[in-house]
Amino acid sequence: MKLTDAKLQFIASWGAFGTHWGINRTMAQIHALLLVSADPLNQDDIMEQLSISRGNVNMNIRELIDWALVDRVLVPGERKEYFTAEKDIWKVSRLIIKERKKRELDPMLKLLEQLKDVDGDKKDKHVKQFVDTVTGIKRFGEQADKMLDVMIKADENWFVGSLMKFFK
Amino acid sequence: MKLTDAKLQFIASWGAFGTHWGINRTMAQIHALLLVSADPLNQDDIMEQLSISRGNVNMNIRELIDWALVDRVLVPGERKEYFTAEKDIWKVSRLIIKERKKRELDPMLKLLEQLKDVDGDKKDKHVKQFVDTVTGIKRFGEQADKMLDVMIKADENWFVGSLMKFFK
DNA sequence: TTAATTTTTCAATAAGTTTTGAAAATTCAG
């Protein structure tokens, strides 16, 4: 397969993949494009290669920068801003875990903490089922929280070496 | 907080949570409702408690059954079908991992396998960047794949006991 | 059987999300 076609297919698939993970299609496509580009790109490059509008590029690039997946780089002698993606996929996954944990898991745990103290007789089976469910999810979430914290701090060697040996 | 309000808040939040994870809002809400209900519910119960249409309940219940998160149960003397959710959150998480792995990770790995054999001179920096990126993601995906397989097979005791000790 | 009940389907509609593009704001070279 030609490089150009392979790039297009990678970008399309990464975009579709992203939608399953709460990341919008275009944001994932821009990310994909930058991941496979050897040199930094500017807004016009991205507009042209993905056939999308300036506003769209601008908004999604900002979002990618928020997630720390993309950095602005200064190209000497150029007025325009250039962008480049973090290429180390282990670092990328840690950045994504960190961001999603903050946005999703942490607030959920906070809510469950409140809900577990519902009023009413613990002997009542409806109250009991609610409390048991909430408590169970909370415990699970706390374990996941710890595990993810370790992953966020770990580096690839730790991950591949220790964890994967552990997982046989 | 009263049980009724706590339930509503749990259902609303679980629904919002689900949308971040590629699960539609209503499907997650029905799941939440069944998780906190002590007894099985029928379509009319769900329609009433969530204020949604019959068609909507029917489609999303079927989807939940596909994922094996919900089971049909026969209530003696009743004509209607009743539904109940798997309450063990560890089992629930394994079912979700299994389904999403099959739908998302496996196809992505298949694609990356093809893309890594792109034509062209490996010395060319554009080809090199593409191949390096694809190979890196593929390797990462394969590790994740193995790890998730172990998790799918594991039970809660293994998970909490061994893994969590490992994670300090 | 038949007819009442229940479940399923699906076209139309509604709701939600993303994208555009032109105008406003900002930046910076001269």
Added chain:
DNA sequence: CTGAATTTTCAAAACTTATTGAAAAATTAA
């Protein structure tokens, strides 16, 4: 400063996804 280049904003439009509800299909009690 001034004005050209660039970036940002955001209301309107396009697109995507979810929901409704009525009709069709399936089920089952009598």
